[in-house]
Amino acid sequence: MIFNTFSYYLLFLVPAAVLYRVVARGLRPWVIVLFGSGFFLYFAYGMAGLWGAACLLIFLWESLVSRLYKPGSRWCLLGLVQSVVLLGIFKYWNFFTGLVFVHGANPLRWQGAFLPLGISFFTFEFYHFAWDRRAGRTEAGTLGEYLAFILFFPTMVAGPIKRYQDFLPKLRQEPTEWNSDWERGITRILTGLVKKFAVADLLTAWTDHLNAHDVMLAQRPVLLLWGFAYGLKIYADFSGYSDIAIGSARLFGIRVPENFDWPYGRRNIQRFWQCWHISLTRWLTDYVYIPLGGSRVSVPRIYANIIAVMLVSGLWHGAGLNFLVWGGWHGLLLAGHRLWRQLRGEASTHPAAVFSSRVLTFILANAAWPFFCMDLHTVMLFYRRLLLG
């Protein structure tokens, strides 16, 4: 729950933002560290018990190791490896060992597996810092500043994914527009809550039917309705979440990256991804696509890179074959769009062409959501019923 609970606002956000305002500048990072640690312990304990709360040690360990990072240093490589290994163990252990023992019981199965709160997102920030520090693109800052970066609780659990070199100047600057920051921040939080309560949660009445039993019984137009309802729900849910995170950060006078920019109105799938979960798209571009060679390699490699990045994106969203197919679908769409543009040149600006391309992009992006919310078997059933009756 978190952002839609009173405890988030009463125990953490408002006290932390007020204290941040009144203490001396040197103490501000430690206010974030104090409340960020409390936030993690409170909500992680609620979700995964003592072991979940104990994962706060991951932050402390990472912050200590990060003090060894220097441009060109091998310690940065250790930081990269430990970020990936931590995510791999907690999120993918049962998935990958399950693939190895696909024909029988999995003797390596971790029975008590749990996901530490926000691991998919804080891993990205750990990885980014180690990478950029090695490349000399960011300074080390103090221990307090780095801890404030990774424990900044408005963005800790589900982003937007920050960059240290962007965050640090905002942490160090003297906020001068408190009234405006609070007015804009509260407005943004209210907008996010409206999206969540009045749109996303309302659509749950339809999207809850996306299960094997109901899919089997539903008529084709109803399946179509449920499918599009999920597309709207996930937009309202996640953009609402991002609104609350961005608005909360604003109460500290800190601006964090935007995550959405009207993605459903875009003309092609490339523009869609530039406007949907923007901070993730940028992270994948900088830390996966460009290291793979980006667009500076042979043409077949460019297409392979695009598809590889979207497969990584799919797998990052969830340890399941359905997420892998979701990523693959978007990878193929992006590759197909690139090929189309190379063959046909610039897109037409005729109003009919613009309108139809927006509609087509909306349909193609929404066609992938069933893979996001159902297992592969149920999605196959969904599409078989939808297309063949």
Added chain:
Amino acid sequence: MLTGFRAGIEYLCGERDDAPALFASRWAWLARCAVWTLAIVLIYAFSGQSSKFIYIDF
């Protein structure tokens, strides 16, 4: 026209700092108050059925 509409929506939702021409008058605070009131009413009206945010589990 669509650009102006979009700028107005973004301003009222807190996404944009600079007020578009329509909201630059001295009565713009009324529109902002109306947005807060509407938002609070909607939140109150729908708050009984909330579920976990989807991305919390990722």
